[in-house]
Amino acid sequence: MLQFVIKRFGQSIVLILIVTIITFFLMNLAPGGPSSMMRLDATEEERQAIAEQLGLNDPVVVRYGNWLVNAFQGDLGLSLSSGEPVMDRIMERVPYTLQLAVWTILISVIVGIILGILSAKKRNKWQDHVINFGSVIGLSVPSFWLAIMFILLFSVQLGWLPSSGVGGASLMEQFTSSLMPVIILSTATLPTIVRFTRSSMLEVVSQNFIRTSRAKGLKERVVIYSHALRNALIPVISIIGVLIPRLLSGTVIVESVFGWPGIGRLIVEAAEGRDYNLVMGVTVIVTIVVIISNFIVDIIYSKVDPRVKNVG
Amino acid sequence: MTGLLNVNNLSVDFKTDSGKIKAIEDVSFQVKPGETVCIVGESGSGKSVTSLAIMRLLEFENGEISNGEILFKEEDLARKTQDEMSNIRGNDISIIFQEPMTALNPVFTIGRQLMEGIQHHQKVSKQDAEKKAKELLGLVGINDIEDRMYQYPHELSGGMRQRVMIAIALACDPKLLIADEPTTALDVTIESQILTLLNELKEKTNMSIILITHDMGVAAEIADKIVVMYAGKIVEQGSVYQLFDEPTHPYTKGLLKSIPQDKGPRLKRLYSIQGTIPSLTQLPKGCRFHPRCEFATEKCLQEEPPLLKANEREVACWNYEDVIKKEVKQT
Numbered sequence: 001m002l003q004f005v006i007k008r009f010g011q012s013i014v015l016i017l018i019v020t021i022i023t024f025f026l027m028n029l030a031p032g033g034p035s036s037m038m039r040l041d042a043t044e045e046e047r048q049a050i051a052e053q054l055g056l057n058d059p060v061v062v063r064y065g066n067w068l069v070n071a072f073q074g075d076l077g078l079s080l081s082s083g084e085p086v087m088d089r090i091m092e093r094v095p096y097t098l099q100l101a102v103w104t105i106l107i108s109v110i111v112g113i114i115l116g117i118l119s120a121k122k123r124n125k126w127q128d129h130v131i132n133f134g135s136v137i138g139l140s141v142p143s144f145w146l147a148i149m150f151i152l153l154f155s156v157q158l159g160w161l162p163s164s165g166v167g168g169a170s171l172m173e174q175f176t177s178s179l180m181p182v183i184i185l186s187t188a189t190l191p192t193i194v195r196f197t198r199s200s201m202l203e204v205v206s207q208n209f210i211r212t213s214r215a216k217g218l219k220e221r222v223v224i225y226s227h228a229l230r231n232a233l234i235p236v237i238s239i240i241g242v243l244i245p246r247l248l249s250g251t252v253i254v255e256s257v258f259g260w261p262g263i264g265r266l267i268v269e270a271a272e273g274r275d276y277n278l279v280m281g282v283t284v285i286v287t288i289v290v291i292i293s294n295f296i297v298d299i300i301y302s303k304v305d306p307r308v309k310n311v312g
Numbered sequence: 313m314t315g316l317l318n319v320n321n322l323s324v325d326f327k328t329d330s331g332k333i334k335a336i337e338d339v340s341f342q343v344k345p346g347e348t349v350c351i352v353g354e355s356g357s358g359k360s361v362t363s364l365a366i367m368r369l370l371e372f373e374n375g376e377i378s379n380g381e382i383l384f385k386e387e388d389l390a391r392k393t394q395d396e397m398s399n400i401r402g403n404d405i406s407i408i409f410q411e412p413m414t415a416l417n418p419v420f421t422i423g424r425q426l427m428e429g430i431q432h433h434q435k436v437s438k439q440d441a442e443k444k445a446k447e448l449l450g451l452v453g454i455n456d457i458e459d460r461m462y463q464y465p466h467e468l469s470g471g472m473r474q475r476v477m478i479a480i481a482l483a484c485d486p487k488l489l490i491a492d493e494p495t496t497a498l499d500v501t502i503e504s505q506i507l508t509l510l511n512e513l514k515e516k517t518n519m520s521i522i523l524i525t526h527d528m529g530v531a532a533e534i535a536d537k538i539v540v541m542y543a544g545k546i547v548e549q550g551s552v553y554q555l556f557d558e559p560t561h562p563y564t565k566g567l568l569k570s571i572p573q574d575k576g577p578r579l580k581r582l583y584s585i586q587g588t589i590p591s592l593t594q595l596p597k598g599c600r601f602h603p604r605c606e607f608a609t610e611k612c613l614q615e616e617p618p619l620l621k622a623n624e625r626e627v628a629c630w631n632y633e634d635v636i637k638k639e640v641k642q643t
């Protein structure tokens with residue numbers, strides 16, 4: 001176990017380095033500068049002075065080096081647009097995104113597995129076709145378009161759900177305001193889980209050990225929901241690790257459309273304002289979140305599949 | 313009708329993309345209490361299909377019993393619902409499959425897979441089931457039982473896994489055990505160990521066994537009765553003495569000649585029946601065996617021989633009298 005954690009830790013550091021290098025250099029290729037320098041009445045000298053003060057005139061490599069040294073000491077710097085510490089700005093947004101992400105994963109996994117089993121059991125029957133059609137629609141319709149359609153229908157026309165914001169203190173309000181964002185986010189993840197569960201289930205039920213469990217006289221219910229499902233879930237668990245990055249990139253669009261004050265919108269704001277420090281900070285935090293969630297997925301995986309031995 | 317199991321005129325169809333195929337046709341045989349019946353025949357002759365039909369496991373693999381009855385203790389298994397069958401499978405009738413490597417669930421422990429059937433059929437407590445499971449592992453010759461109970465299939469060798477499969481099959485003291493080529497996937501030393509084990513178990517428990525094999529040598533050692541199948545039909549059946557002393561079907565005769573002999577010059581080429589078994593979709597007209605048969609006459613090409621019965625033995629050959637008289641030519 002310890003060995004596994006250490007190895008993983010090493011890999012993660014390398015990954016974070018690569019991600020930050022790419023982000024840093026791409027970001028600096030984009031024209032424009034931090035929005036605090038964009039005041040319309042600022043003179044050229046004033047801009048130069050600020051740029052000098054922020055170290056923006058140094059070569060990119062030097063600036064990345066400086067950023068990296070600070071970051072390793074836990075200092076992600078100050079936001080160039082607001083002057084607050086980057087860490088604070090991120091942390092005030094994290095709970096909102098987490099709220100969306102956790103609900104989306106929960107719903108995708110639970111509903112996805114149920115629909116996947118149903119689809120496999122009713123293979124090539126109408127239920128299977130309906131589920132499959134829904135999956136294709138969910139995966140292929142762009143989420144910004146779907147989000148706008150949802151707002152037009154449920155907020156503007158019917159007035160059932162708020163079109164933006166996080167809602168007030170009451171649970172009901174929180175529920176109604178997060179409902180649409182969660183549903184839109186799920187359209188990118190749920191169909192994948194449905195398909196994986198279906199194909200995995202179909203593959204497993206044709207295997208010999210399923211015949212053995214029937215030969216023992218076990219009821220079909222036990223054969224399917226205990227013997228088959230337990231095996232079928234193994235590949236489904238590993239796909240969850242892949243879905244987490246997809247989900248987080250989905251929040252960029254969904255949070256923007258729904259005015260949701262999470263990480264996804266923060267990175268848009270940061271990029272628009274050329275707030276280099278904030279962009280880097282969000283990148284690092286999101287990468288760490290992805291790494292940790294994949295780590296958790298791997299641990300669960302090894303618990304479910306006894307043939308995987310490298311995790312304790 | 314004194315049999316524990318009477319299979320009468322059993323036919324099985326498979327629905328495939330290219331239409332229905334008849335995997336076995338008109339198969340009838342009897343298994344008496346305490347008797348060991350061997351079903352022999354080349355690969356693809358319908359041995360596994362017959363055993364799956366008796367267990368009523370065909371429905372899960374796009375097969376169906378299209379005709380015939382399977383009387384077990386006077387009750388027709390072919391007419392039972394799957395729900396009723398689940399009380400019989402693993403309880404009165406058990407099966408050991410051909411593929412020990414994949415027959416156990418990879419994510420459950422050996423102990424759990426053993427106890428599951430016991431708890432399902434006998435409604436005993438977990439402790440009692442566990443005790444019984446350990447007894448069974450001992451019975452089939454597994455060591456370190458305490459550890460094995462908590463191991464997963466991938467931690468066991470093929471021979472060990474097949475022993476576990478046998479233990480699972482024996483869990484509820486079945487009246488009939490079907491062993492479908494239990495040793496083909498294993499090496500020779502393990503093979504003889506497993507066969508010895510089956511023989512010992514039979515002596516201890518007086519259960520009936522249907523042993524499926526394509527090895528006449530194995531059949532000779534352990535069978536009371538032999539059923540020879542070819543391309544989905546029974547071509548000959550009789551007691552082991554009758555068949556070995558006086559085979560009446562050319563196919564049986566060929567199978568007997570192809571048993572490797574311990575004695576004699578080793579350089580002598582092993583006999584093998586010429587040609588290959590036909591595909592079920594392209595069965596020849598007349599007798600199914602005629603393209604490979606040296607006794608084939610004009611009649612064999614045109615008409616399928618019925619199963620003729622005499623002295624408790626049966627043969628499906630127009631020329632069986634000639635077969636008895638003449639030695640098969642060495643090829």
Ligand SMILES: Nc1ncnc2c1ncn2[C@@H]1O[C@H](COP(=O)(O)OP(=O)(O)OP(=O)(O)O)[C@@H](O)[C@H]1O
Nearest residue numbers: 326335354355356357358359360361362373526592
């Ligand atoms: N699920 C299935 N669908 C279609 N055809 C099948 C199916 N199962 C078996 N068959 C066909 O039925 C025939 C008999 O197969 P079976 O498995 O009984 O042979 P066998 O005598 O057990 O051979 P082996 O010694 O190789 O185990 C074969 O031609 C096979 O292709």
Ligand SMILES: [Mg+2]
Nearest residue numbers: 359360410492
């Ligand atoms: Mg077989």
